[in-house]
Amino acid sequence: MFEKIHSRLDSNKFITVEGGCDFLVDEVDGFMVQGWTTDHQVPAFSAVYSGQVQLFGTQTGTSHYGDQQFYGKLAQGFNFGIQTGRVSLWLAYNLANANADRLMAADYVKSLGKMRNRLKDFMSFGEMRRPLDVVGSIPTLSYSVNDAGTSTPVMLPAIQTSTWQQKDSVVVVFANSRIQSPAGTAGGVIPFSFQFVGTDYGLGGNLTVQIITPTTDSTVLTVGNTFSRNVDLPNLGLVAYLIKGHPAVNIDEAELPTLNIYPNPTHTSFSIDCQEEGPIKVSIYNNLGQLVLEKVTTNKVVNVANIPGGIYTVSIWLNEVQHISKLIKQ
The missing domain is CATH 2.60.40.1180 (Golgi alpha-mannosidase II)
Incomplete structure (x- = not known):
């Protein structure tokens, strides 16, 4: 009965019940x-x-x-x-x-x-x-x-x-x-x-x-x-x-291919080691999974002079494939 009622309800409506109706816990949306x-x-x-x-x-x-x-x-x-x-x-x-x-x-x-x-x-x-x-x-x-x-x-x-x-x-x-x-x-x-x-x-x-x-x-x-x-x-x-x-981004590095970036460690910028041409999307995350820098580069160079020193995860999208690298910013 409850399944039939639910199937006919608008998405913004719900069923409520009064009292200790534990046996209905999977059928109702609220309790009075x-x-x-x-x-x-x-x-x-x-x-x-x-x-x-x-x-x-x-x-x-x-x-x-x-x-x-x-x-x-x-x-x-x-x-x-x-x-x-x-x-x-x-x-x-x-x-x-x-x-x-x-x-x-x-x-x-x-x-x-x-x-x-x-x-x-x-x-x-x-x-x-x-x-x-x-x-x-x-x-x-x-x-x-x-x-x-x-x-x-x-x-x-x-x-x-x-x-x-x-x-x-x-x-x-x-x-x-x-x-x-x-x-x-x-x-x-x-x-x-x-x-x-x-x-x-x-x-x-x-x-x-x-x-x-x-x-x-x-x-x-x-x-x-x-x-x-x-x-x-x-x-x-x-x-x-x-x-x-x-x-917040939680990247599973074990499942994603890596891509070489250099110099690493770096003070100001790094380059992406790849043969492909065209725009490359780069996202950089700190150890809390927070995005600190995101840009699209056409010359394979990313300026990181303005981010604090530390260890970062770099996500690089190339030909619709995501690559992951670690970056040490000094």
Whole structure:
């Protein structure tokens, strides 16, 4: 039955199910959850066993609007990939009569929804990766969660974060769940820093970075293979960093023919020892698999004066055949 349903679905649609349906793990694309009630939890079931992370259904009732539990659970669930669901109709239809606390709650729910929609290619169809380390004096938020009449104490960092990858693009998300004070006004920021290393995600060469909020995008920045950032995130603020690169090259030298290059070692340039005429594409990679130089030569000479000293892998395309050589730059 599920195979027939899948065969008739559009590529942008998927099947979800509620509850512990382990026997359906190969048939469904997502799981509906009620949310998490204690700290130190991760969405291991869906993240590990399903082909893509899809979590739905955090309850956002009216009884806790304005308290830390409401914002803490929403920020945690958002970073687990949950789509905020079953929002109280009171929130939708009574904003005109709402007090400052409830207006602030409505704004936060809308911000989470807008951000998740902007990141749907990652949070719906990408792969959840290990979160980055958040460096700084991050406040710990304490509150109680009531589940089936039982009150459970929860302690979570105010900054909740997640990392998602879709092919050669990665998005890093941060949500500040600390309540604004006084209600409805800006109540400070939480400073922290993080570092992103492209090769940890199979990305080589220079990276491009774009800062995303629920409503805006920044200009695109070009950085090296490592991106570090100091962030001052306002209370109840959301920000994401969209990082793109190209796949780092992992050349299996044992399977490719070699070609002589000289002089080697060299200080400034090397020549390619071959009889063929015409343009030759040359790509040079460092020991991390990052592309440091690429050019097409017609005289069989490659200038490497501007790259640092070290040992490099040289890829040479000749008559549609790739040749590999080692280069020592002094």
